[in-house]
């Protein structure tokens with residue numbers, strides 16, 4: 238699913254001679270001798286047909302699932318995301334950075350000039366290796382910190398390790414989460430409920446508490462919330478309430494940390510094509526028609542949210558704190 242919808246300079250000039258100059262964005266042309274990344278002018282892309290639509294193939298993986306085994310493979314921006322130095326020299330820690338939104342943020346951050354540490358579960362090493370390679374290929378430092386966030390002492394060690402290896406911490410993305418679909422509250426064991434709360438509520442609390450003392454004015458905390466915070470599904474009783482809690486902590490913490498110059502914001506995705514959905518996050522029925530109930534009639538791809546994570550981390554977004562940025566194909570809030 239690479240982004241092939243670009244005009245090369247030669248095609249664009251051909252277009253001008255054919256009387257199509259109005260279609261071409263002239264300011265994007267480079268003068269001879271400049272790098273090829275500026276040698277293309279993006280064309281308008283129709284968001285409706287840009288990515289795969291349902292019906293999707295039946296598939297299921299044991300939790301937490303691997304992006305590399307999904308059909309079709311999600312697009313995290315591996316071939317398409319282009320940076321422009323917006324985060325040069327920043328130091329970022331992303332939980333759940335091996336796949337999904339976390340991976341899209343990791344690739345984008347590295348290509349924007351940041352050094353990036355990613356956390357993930359040991360079972361996700363295969364996905365994580367690909368991300369580490371992509372960060373290195375962008376010319377940035379990559380730090381892998383596998384481990385289970387349901388353990389307070391691990392959260393503290395993870396932050397300490399990131400600070401040590403990166404030489405500080407400017408961007409914390411609390412993104413990892415557990416989502417398991419259950420038809421009824423009667424099917425949710427106390428162990429299930431506890432695992433969801435530990436992953437989605439306790440881990441960001443422990444991680445943020447360990448990170449804040451290292452953060453300087455200008456640093457940011459970004460949480461991944463969900464449309465579930467506003468419009469919970471019947472079969473996501475435990476997960477949905479953790480996302481309401483996430484949205485709430487963003488707003489509380491933003492007020493609290495404003496005096497330190499630390500901004501706190503959140504991202505609220507709609508249905509996005511990630512391993513979370515194929516490893517127990519959605520029923521098979523929902524998965525086959527995933528995203529079909531949005532106005533765009535398709536799920537989002539992780540890369541479509543990458544620039545939001547960049548914007549929330551960048552210096553030029555300095556007046557945004559306590560905000561939730563949505564991306565849900567026209568469905569749901571905010």
Ligand code: NAD
Pocket residue numbers: 301302332333334335336337338339356357358361384385386387412413414415416436461462463464465505506507508509510511512513514
């Ligand atoms: P994903 O499966 O790619 O990412 C979730 C990650 O959480 C996993 O990669 C895993 O590394 C991590 N994780 C889970 N439990 C962990 C634990 N105990 N210890 C360490 N890491 C753990 O799926 P995703 O959809 O990209 O999820 C990222 C975020 O997006 C989550 O917060 C999720 O709630 C949110 N979200 C997803 C959707 C969607 O439709 N995919 C919609 C709204 C919100």
Ligand code: MG
Pocket residue numbers: 301302303304335336337357361364512
């Ligand atoms: Mg994963």
